Amino acid sequence: MNKKSLAALLAVFVLAGSLGTVCLGATTETEASSDGDVASSGDTGITIGLPQDLDSSLDPYQITAAGTREVMFNVFEGLVKPDKDGNFKDAVASSHEVSDDGLTYTFTLRDGVKFHNGEIVTADDVLYSFKTCADTTVNSSVASALSDIAGEKADGNTVTITLKEPLSSFLSAVSSVSIVPADYTDQASVPVGTGPYRFVSRSVQDNAVFERNDDYYGKLPQIKTVTCKIFEDNNALFTALNAGTLDMAFHLTVDQTKNLTNGYKVTEGEMNLVQALYLNNAKAPFDDEKVRQALCYGIDVDSILELTEDGHGAKLGSSMYPSFKKYFDDSLTDAYPYDPEKAQQLLADAGAQGLNFTIKVPGNYTQHVDTATVIAEQLSQIGVTANIEQVDWETWLSDVYQNRDFDATVIGFDAAYLSPDALLQRWMSDDATNMIGYSNPDYDAVMKKAQSTTDDKEQTELYKQAEKLLSDTAANVYIQDLADFVALSPKFTGYTPYPLYALDFSTLKLA
């Protein structure tokens, strides 16, 4: 054979062969992968795989991606922070009090809390943080909660915040105001906070390194160094995990865990995300409610759960996930039972037969691509053509999230903090992050009312009403809260799931 055809053949065999070796080499050497650390537990390191790069800015108020927020959870803290049960415990503040009328919040700062740069946290830093956050945050629900502040006052070690009107979700907004050093301008590249881990370095699209904050006021974590390896290709992440290069990986699919052969411990939880086929309500054809409803009827969510996750995962029905028990409305999950005939009828009524649109989906998320694949197949049964376009994460952020240049997309939205606002405020018509351009005066009115109501029961009802409006108008085709599978090397224990999108490094320890 001549050289060229040989080379071509060789290429094929190498391709096939490399897959083969990966398969065979999977179980070897999980023992020896870490950094020769076992002697003193003080120098332990762990390597964690991340399915996407961190945001380009690590400034706590500029974080857009849930995947960045869950990592920076370890670096930044508010006056209070959420614990694994969804309660707020004191963090930078050592205690907090709320006046009986719900208008005055008094925080006493913890003594001697140090920033990662060694400076002591003062009341001025707190005021600066609140002001900067209110002015610059990209998180519209936090901004709106902070706009309720009438006055802030620092007095020695206490900070008093008075509100214009009572806001029951205020404490959860406080938890997302990360306390940062006053007038420190380098947060985007060298973030400085008060959390149990400090940021050491990052290499774009490669890794991010964190180190234990030995000055931490709380219980010192056991693991000294946390290295996050970034894999924009989910299969590569899985391969590295199975080969023992990674000690831990999050957000795995059920199929991946079934194929994991290296004896890692797998924990199942919920991702706390609202995964949906998000429809661009501002643009034809999805500016027509009938067309959107047709898609809701034409997509069989149960079948998606069965096909993509073996029946794991939870149905949603609206922009709220089940872990938020108080606000989750079970009845909405079956608001649109699978009914292809009704779907076709609605499409015919709307004059949209033979609908053809594109689903832009970030290719680094197997779960979202899989869901989109099943959706495309299901829609083809009702004569709708859904073309899938896989884009990389950066393209998704700029094209879909920022420029809103899309027909439909499959993605999951998390709650940036523990309040229904974090999931629902987004769809108010004037909200800056209203990616789908949802505009419904009724919804706006209900949401405004919910946010200003002090009666807890009434407020819960209003939020549920808002969720029902999203469902009734078929704002999006709600799919599921994905099952979240976490794989952890047997060398470590202590993985703690949270009711929001957070990866807590500090509870990890050697087994």
Add this chain to the structure above:
Amino acid sequence: MKIRKNGFLKTGEIMSLVLATVIVTGFFWTPYGTTAMNAAEKTLPPSLHHLLGTDNFGRDVFSRVISGAGTSFLIALGVVAVGCIGGVLIGSLCGYFGGIADAVLMRVCDAITAFPAILLALVVVSLFGGGMANILLCLGLLFIPSFARVVRTEVARVRDMNYIQSARLMGVSTGRILLRHILPNTFPVLLPAVTIGFNNAVLAEASMSFLGVGIQPPQASLGSMLKDSQTYLNTAPWYALGTGGMIVLLVLAVSLLSEGIQQGTGRGQV
């Protein structure tokens, strides 16, 4: 052009014929729908019902492999057609007339060849979007230089031969000289170039789909199937083997054909 029979040629012919039959049948009929999912039949091992088993969505791997091979086949054919026509046109004109245009065009070809075709294709596809037509056109254009170079060399060699000189002296038109007297001379080098180009195109399409910028799901493509199958190497190895096997067969068949042709025409012996 005469091709002596030889073993490579025979094996290649038989394999290509069988594959072509399967692929062409696949355009009209596959045992199962290529995108039909079935939650009750996820990752089943090969059986009489599913010759190559099923994938993670319960789709029949055999049906998808055939359909994916069909897609690869069409794209590769199209790529070779675009590349070959463009290459012959540029190559023969450059070779025959020479001069500044020749030098410039050949340097442009060199420049294009300097980049891996897949890299350029990735850039083009991310700028103008994916889809079969775009991939085909884009790869086709990128394949032009390899054909142009082969044809140019051959034309430049033949151009100064006596019988061409004589034809010119007799007043035969340039077009006729190129078409009747020179072009047939390039076939022995062009044919292997076509077959190698075909193989490269199959691999290029598979690589692009593997990287997620080629054929988009749910349409079947050998590359994207190979990518998806990675997760299931341990529990459903038939998925990767069936898909990879088809790529191997496709490339092997055409490689043998190419080898046979070269041996049969007395060129390219190792």
